[in-house]
Amino acid sequence: MFYSVEVKADDGQFIEMLQGEDINQLLSKAIDLKTKGFLGYYYEKKKLKATAGKDLAEYVSRDLRSQQDKETGLLEFSVQNKLSVKWDSLLREFEDNNPEPVSEGAVSKPVFEKLPPEPKPDDPYYQYKSNIKDDLIPFRRQKNKEALKHEFERDYRKWEKQKERVEARNRIRYDEFMESKKKLEERNSSKYKEWEKLKDQLNDDIKIYSDGYKSLDAEAVEKYCELIISRSDFRGMRIDRKPALRYVEDKKFLFIEFTLPKKSELIKVKEITFDADGEQFLEVEYTDSELEGRYVKVLQNIALKVIYEILSLDSADAINEINFRGIVKKEDRITDRSINIPVMTIAAPKEEFLSLNLTTETLQDCFELLGGIYTSHHLHEEPVILQPASTYQRVLQ
Numbered sequence: 001m002f003y004s005v006e007v008k009a010d011d012g013q014f015i016e017m018l019q020g021e022d023i024n025q026l027l028s029k030a031i032d033l034k035t036k037g038f039l040g041y042y043y044e045k046k047k048l049k050a051t052a053g054k055d056l057a058e059y060v061s062r063d064l065r066s067q068q069d070k071e072t073g074l075l076e077f078s079v080q081n082k083l084s085v086k087w088d089s090l091l092r093e094f095e096d097n098n099p100e101p102v103s104e105g106a107v108s109k110p111v112f113e114k115l116p117p118e119p120k121p122d123d124p125y126y127q128y129k130s131n132i133k134d135d136l137i138p139f140r141r142q143k144n145k146e147a148l149k150h151e152f153e154r155d156y157r158k159w160e161k162q163k164e165r166v167e168a169r170n171r172i173r174y175d176e177f178m179e180s181k182k183k184l185e186e187r188n189s190s191k192y193k194e195w196e197k198l199k200d201q202l203n204d205d206i207k208i209y210s211d212g213y214k215s216l217d218a219e220a221v222e223k224y225c226e227l228i229i230s231r232s233d234f235r236g237m238r239i240d241r242k243p244a245l246r247y248v249e250d251k252k253f254l255f256i257e258f259t260l261p262k263k264s265e266l267i268k269v270k271e272i273t274f275d276a277d278g279e280q281f282l283e284v285e286y287t288d289s290e291l292e293g294r295y296v297k298v299l300q301n302i303a304l305k306v307i308y309e310i311l312s313l314d315s316a317d318a319i320n321e322i323n324f325r326g327i328v329k330k331e332d333r334i335t336d337r338s339i340n341i342p343v344m345t346i347a348a349p350k351e352e353f354l355s356l357n358l359t360t361e362t363l364q365d366c367f368e369l370l371g372g373i374y375t376s377h378h379l380h381e382e383p384v385i386l387q388p389a390s391t392y393q394r395v396l397q
Contacts, residue, residue: 024280053274057281061271068267070235072294074301075308076360077235083309085228087210090202099195101188107180110173113166119155126152214316218247221318225254225310232309237261239302252320254310260302260326260343263295296374299326299344300367307348308358314350321349346372 018026030052070077119126128145212220222245230241240259247254268291270284286294307322326344331337348370356366367374 053276053279053281057272057274061273064267064269064271067236068294071237071266072297072301073360074235074237074298074305075358075363077233078305078308079358081233083228083231083233083313085231085313087206087224087227089231090206090227099188099191101192107177107184110170110177112170112173115166116159116162118163119152119159121152123152213318216249216252216316216318218249221247221254224318225256228310228313229306232306234302234305238265243306247318252318254319254322255325256306256322257325257327257340258303258306259340260299260328262328263291266291266295266298292376297363299374300363300372302326303344303346303372304358304363304366307346307353311348311350311353319350321347322353323347343376344372344374346370 018029020026126148128141128148130141209220209223213224225245225247226242229243232241239261243259244257245254268285270286270290273282273284274280275282303324303326307324310322311319324344324346325342327340328343329338330341332339346367353370356362356369358366
C-alpha cells in the first residue's frame with residue numbers, strides 16, 4: 001500500500017509531507033523531524049513515537065474503512081445522489097473544450113538592426129579649420145575645403161550603401177515574421193474550423209441519437225446507456241466503462257456484459273495497528289472468507305448500481321428489463337490471451353426493480369429476489385460456464 005504522512009509541529013505549523021510504501025520508515029522519519037533540536041532527544045523520541053504511532057494507525061485505519069465503505073455502498077450512494085444525464089451535456093462539454101488559439105506571442109518578434117549614424121555636412125569633422133599656411137596661400141585653403149567636401153560625399157555614399165544593406169536584412173526579418181504570423185493565424189483558423197466541423201457533426205449525432213432513443217432505435221438506446229455508464233460515479237474505483245450492450249427492440253430488453261474488477265484489485269488490509277513495544281506498525285489483513293464476502297458485495301453493488309441508473313434514467317420507457325452479465329478478465333496460461341470468465345448474472349424487470357428498497361442493508365436480499373447468481377469458480381484454473389438467469393434463457397429461446 002502507498003501511505004502519506006503529514007508532519008506538523010506542536011503549534012500546528014506544517015513541516016513536511018512524507019510518502020512511501022513502508023509506513024514504519026515514514027513514521028521514524030516523521031518522529032526525527034518533530035524531535036529535531038530536543039535536549040532529551042531519546043526519551044522525547046520514544047514517547048512521541050508511541051503516541052504518534054497509535055494516532056497514525058487509527059487515522060490510516062479510518063481511511064481504509066472509509067474507502068471500503070464507499071466500495072460496498074455504491075448502490076445506496078447512487079439512490080441518494082441521483083445521476084443526471086442529458087444529451088445536451090455532451091455538446092456543452094465539447095464546447096467547453098474548444099481549442100485555445102495560439103497567441104501571437106508564440107511567434108518571436110523580429111529584432112531589427114539599427115541604422116548606422118548618418119553623416120551630416122555641418123558635423124565639426126567636415127568643417128574647415130583655418131591655419132597660418134592656408135591664410136598665406138589662398139589656393140591651399142580652397143583645396144582643403146574641397147577635400148573636406150569630397151570626404152563628406154564619400155562617407156555619405158558609404159553610409160547609403162550600409163543603410164541599404166541593413167534595411168534589406170530588416171525587411172527579410174520582417175517578412176519572415178509576417179509569414180510566421182500568417183501561418184499561425186491559418187493554423188488557428190484551421191484548428192477552429194475543424195473543431196466547428198466536429199461540433200456540427202456531434203450536434204447532428206446528438207439529435208439523431210436523442211430522437212432515435214425516443215423512438216426506441218436500438219443503436220440510440222445503446223448509446224444512451226453508454227452515456228449513463230460513462231457519467232456514473234464509482235467513487236474512485238477503477239472501472240471499465242465500456243461494456244458490451246445489445247438492445248432487443250421488439251421485447252424492449254437490454255443485455256449488458258460488464259467487466260468487473262478482480263478480487264486482487266481490492267484492498268486486502270483490514271486495519272493498521274501499532275506495536276508500542278516493538279515500535280512498528282502491523283497490517284491486519286482480511287481472511288480469505290472475509291475478502292470473498294467483501295468482493296461479492298462490491299460486485300453486487302456495481303451490478304445493481306448500473307441497472308438502477310439505467311432504469312431510473314430511462315425517460316423514454318425504452319427498457320422493460322435488463323439482463324446483466326458480469327465478467328472478469330483472466331489470462332489463459334495455455335494461449336497467453338485474455339479470456340472472459342462469467343461470474344454474475346441478474347435479470348431485472350424494470351417495474352419490479354424500481355419498486356425495491358435499494359439500500360446497503362437490503363443489497364443481498366434484492367440480489368436474491370432478482371434471481372441473481374454469483375460464482376467464485378473463476379478463481380479456479382478451469383473456467384466454469386455460468387448459467388444465465390431465467391429471463392435471459394427465455395429471450396434466447
